[in-house]
Amino acid sequence: MAVIDHQAELSRAGANVHGWFGGLLFFARRYPLGAIGAIIMILFLATAIFAGSIARFDPFTTNARISLAPPGGEHILGADFMGRDVFARIVYGARISLAVSVGATALGCLIGVAIGLMSGFFGGWFDLLVQRVLDIMQSLPLLVMALVMAASLGPSLPNTIIAIAIPLVPTVARIIRSNTLSLREMPFVEAARAVGMSETRIAFIHVLPNTLAPLIVLATAQLGSAILVESALAFLGLGVPEPHPSWGRMLSESAAEYVRTAPWLVIFPGIAISAVVFGTNLFGDALRDLLDPRQRI
Amino acid sequence: MAAPQAILATGAERRPVAGAPAPEPVLEVENLQTVFYTRGGLVKAVDGVSFTLGRSETLAIVGESGCGKSVTALSLMRLVSDPGRVVGGSVKLDGRDLVGLDEAELRQIRGNDISMIFQEPMTSLNPVMTIGRQIGEALILHQHMSRKAAVARATEMLHLVGIPEPQQRVKEYPHQLSGGMRQRAMIAMALACNPKVLIADEPTSALDVTIQAQILELIAKLQRELGTAVILITHDLGVVAETAERVIVMYAGRKVEEATVGELFARPLHPYTRGLMNSIPRLALMRREAGPVVNRLAEIPGIVPALSNLPPGCTFAPRCTFADEACRAQYPAYAEKRERHWAACWHSDKLPGAAHD
Numbered sequence: 001m002a003v004i005d006h007q008a009e010l011s012r013a014g015a016n017v018h019g020w021f022g023g024l025l026f027f028a029r030r031y032p033l034g035a036i037g038a039i040i041m042i043l044f045l046a047t048a049i050f051a052g053s054i055a056r057f058d059p060f061t062t063n064a065r066i067s068l069a070p071p072g073g074e075h076i077l078g079a080d081f082m083g084r085d086v087f088a089r090i091v092y093g094a095r096i097s098l099a100v101s102v103g104a105t106a107l108g109c110l111i112g113v114a115i116g117l118m119s120g121f122f123g124g125w126f127d128l129l130v131q132r133v134l135d136i137m138q139s140l141p142l143l144v145m146a147l148v149m150a151a152s153l154g155p156s157l158p159n160t161i162i163a164i165a166i167p168l169v170p171t172v173a174r175i176i177r178s179n180t181l182s183l184r185e186m187p188f189v190e191a192a193r194a195v196g197m198s199e200t201r202i203a204f205i206h207v208l209p210n211t212l213a214p215l216i217v218l219a220t221a222q223l224g225s226a227i228l229v230e231s232a233l234a235f236l237g238l239g240v241p242e243p244h245p246s247w248g249r250m251l252s253e254s255a256a257e258y259v260r261t262a263p264w265l266v267i268f269p270g271i272a273i274s275a276v277v278f279g280t281n282l283f284g285d286a287l288r289d290l291l292d293p294r295q296r297i
Numbered sequence: 298m299a300a301p302q303a304i305l306a307t308g309a310e311r312r313p314v315a316g317a318p319a320p321e322p323v324l325e326v327e328n329l330q331t332v333f334y335t336r337g338g339l340v341k342a343v344d345g346v347s348f349t350l351g352r353s354e355t356l357a358i359v360g361e362s363g364c365g366k367s368v369t370a371l372s373l374m375r376l377v378s379d380p381g382r383v384v385g386g387s388v389k390l391d392g393r394d395l396v397g398l399d400e401a402e403l404r405q406i407r408g409n410d411i412s413m414i415f416q417e418p419m420t421s422l423n424p425v426m427t428i429g430r431q432i433g434e435a436l437i438l439h440q441h442m443s444r445k446a447a448v449a450r451a452t453e454m455l456h457l458v459g460i461p462e463p464q465q466r467v468k469e470y471p472h473q474l475s476g477g478m479r480q481r482a483m484i485a486m487a488l489a490c491n492p493k494v495l496i497a498d499e500p501t502s503a504l505d506v507t508i509q510a511q512i513l514e515l516i517a518k519l520q521r522e523l524g525t526a527v528i529l530i531t532h533d534l535g536v537v538a539e540t541a542e543r544v545i546v547m548y549a550g551r552k553v554e555e556a557t558v559g560e561l562f563a564r565p566l567h568p569y570t571r572g573l574m575n576s577i578p579r580l581a582l583m584r585r586e587a588g589p590v591v592n593r594l595a596e597i598p599g600i601v602p603a604l605s606n607l608p609p610g611c612t613f614a615p616r617c618t619f620a621d622e623a624c625r626a627q628y629p630a631y632a633e634k635r636e637r638h639w640a641a642c643w644h645s646d647k648l649p650g651a652a653h654d
Contacts, residue, residue: 187421193376194415195408195435195486205434209425 027290034286040279048094055088059245068262078264080254086265089245090272096246097276099157101226104164105219111165112172113208113215119173120180121203131177134170142167146229150238157240164229168222175218179211213291220284224277231273247273323391323493323526324350324373324411330385331365331372337605342368342381344550350494353524355517357541357558359531359573363601365550366530370496373528374411375403390493409439412487416499418480422471428455429467432486439490454485459515477508481515488519495520496528501536513540534577538562546570549612550604552631556638566640568617571648572597611643619644 017026028035063083071078077086119127149163231248233239240246247269254265331343371377388395415421433447455463458481501509546554554567565571575595599616614620631641
């Protein structure tokens with residue numbers, strides 16, 4: 001029989017983890033892909049926050065002399081048709097992407113949680129009505145929904161956030177509702193009633209916290225998909241309006257005309273979108289494993 | 298669980314003798330009726346149950362699964378959920394009828410005047426909330442304590458129920474506690490507001506035997522210290538013999554027998570009670586001292602009838618060895634057959650004295 005290295009096994013299970021730094025190190029060793037995702041997300045966040053110090057050029061200033069300048073030299077990622085620095089526009093574009101992804105996910109989750117919790121916990125005619133409305137919403141693809149919303153609201157940053165948040169609501173509401181349905185039959189809910197808690201208080205204090213783990217995982221995954229939808233909306237001309245740099249519109253502006261002559265205009269925003277979406281998905285997957293209740297011993 | 302007779306021999310002196318004056322009642326239940334409106338028809342889960350519970354008294358409610366014990370307990374707190382409903386009778390707590398109260402008034406009483414311990418300590422605590430917070434909830438709710446004061450009181454309660462290192466445990470989550478510890482925490486939660494009545498619904502059924510004894514001992518000790526009246530719901534006659542003063546035997550939603558513990562074990566007047574006692578394993582049986590004839594453990598033939606389809610006459614008649622035409626025709630009157638010993642049976646006088654004689 002093989003010799004068991006108890007210390008190694010303990011380390012693998014996270015027994016020797018101390019403090020928050022130790023916890024981070026453990027996460028990185030246990031979920032290397034998740035750690036890569038986390039690093040990408042942190043870089044994305046830092047880029048958005050410190051955009052002013054990272055970019056050497058103003059993203060709005062046009063300069064006809066450097067129109068369609070290739071990458072390299074002073075403008076490391078080149079310049080677009082109007083002579084605006086691509087690197088600066090990508091860096092500032094992170095702000096839009098961050099605002100849209102976080103804003104839309106937060107708004108969608110907030111509405112979805114409220115609807116799902118009420119629908120699942122109190123049931124009755126409200127549940128029936130809400131579920132049929134959600135059925136209708138879910139029968140439309142996310143992008144089509146967002147398109148209709150964006151087109152009817154008109155292009156602006158808050159409208160883009162709303163347009164992406166609303167199609168998110170059914171998914172969140174469904175997950176919260178299904179969890180709530182099983183949670184409300186749990187003995188601890190009965191015990192809370194026996195202690196004299198009101199139904200509303202039980203819903204918020206006992207049921208809601210138990211639904212947070214799947215919600216966090218879902219929200220992380222949605223961060224990436226919100227960026228994709230924003231890019232798609234921008235690509236179709238319905239996103240955040242000019243002159244604000246948006247990764248999706250940078251793609252759309254250049255794709256048709258310059259993809260052959262100046263491919264860097266398409267490649268670099270594309271890489272930025274892919275990297276961030278990839279990062280959020282990796283992190284979301286690791287988070288799902290980490291928050292699995294069977295691991296919590 | 299040890300045989301009841303052995304415990305009776307050691308513990309009988311601390312119980313009141315039959316005929317002693319009944320303590321002042323804290324809970325008076327009169328003709329309680331709870332029904333379930335189901336597809337299969339009207340199910341009378343609790344049918345005309347009456348009893349009184351004296352201050353700091355322990356009353357046991359005994360019966361097989363499905364005989365209405367738990368629904369009786371839930372009815373007392375008006376916690377029966379849809380499609381069940383309390384449709385008749387009264388539950389008077391210190392003279393105040395709980396059946397007429399609305400939800401808001403009931404919430405004032407639940408956890409404060411009457412509280413409950415459940416069967417499943419593993420799932421009766423919220424997995425994402427600390428023990429201290431959960432015990433504290435009742436205090437914040439009823440005593441309007443601050444969060445900090447509630448946690449301090451929760452720590453005291455944990456100490457009271459015999460959990461070691463309460464300062465540490467109060468910050469822990471349920472999964473960090475063993476089953477017995479969790480049941481202790483549940484007891485701490487139920488007793489935090491010092492209720493007048495504690496309903497323990499099979500508090501030891503999910504625990505192993507050594508922990509069972511500890512938990513029962515704890516409930517008895519806290520009852521002596523705090524003066525709480527306890528309704529103990531169980532199917533285990535060993536538990537009854539160890540802890541209760543009076544016993545109610547329920548069958549198919551009705552009360553079939555009621556007496557003090559000593560009287561009941563010495564002289565069961567209902568064949569169902571007798572059957573329950575005979576189906577307790579005894580050491581004598583295993584040692585073959587009683588001879589080969591009784592070597593097999595006795596059982597009550599059949600199962601509790603479906604409450605939606607009760608037989609006419611006595612509900613126990615189909616399973617009863619004493620049943621005759623009279624039993625099948627009419628339900629027997631619930632009557633005082635001996636002093637403070639009631640039973641609902643046509644043939645109480647024909648039953649042999651004690652089941653274990």
